[in-house]
Amino acid sequence: SRKAATPLLWPELTKLCRGLHLPHFAVDGEDAVAVYRVMQETSARARSNGGPSVIWAMLSAARLAPHQQPLKRLDAYMAARGIRL
Numbered sequence: 597s598r599k600a601a602t603p604l605l606w607p608e609l610t611k612l613c614r615g616l617h618l619p620h621f622a623v624d625g626e627d628a629v630a631v632y633r634v635m636q637e638t639s640a641r642a643r644s645n646g647g648p649s650v651i652w653a654m655l656s657a658a659r660l661a662p663h664q665q666p667l668k669r670l671d672a673y674m675a676a677r678g679i680r681l
Contacts, residue, residue, distance in 0.1 A: 625653030
């Protein structure tokens with residue numbers, strides 16, 4: 597019989613990352629702009645031989661207002677900065 601996996605929580609992840617000397621970042625997973633920025637920073641770090649990073653994207657159970665929808669906010673953020681996909 598297989599044992600059910602237990603979720604990895606932020607305190608355990610932090611301890612693991614510190615032990616492995618990995619930078620780790622918590623980000624609001626519903627904030628597409630924040631996720632985009634963290635991904636840009638960690639990708640640049642990895643490309644410049646800085647090594648891997650761990651990103652913890654946290655999600656909320658709360659329902660978001662239409663103007664807070666992640667993709668709409670990201671689209672507005674990127675359009676304001678002239679960033680195209």
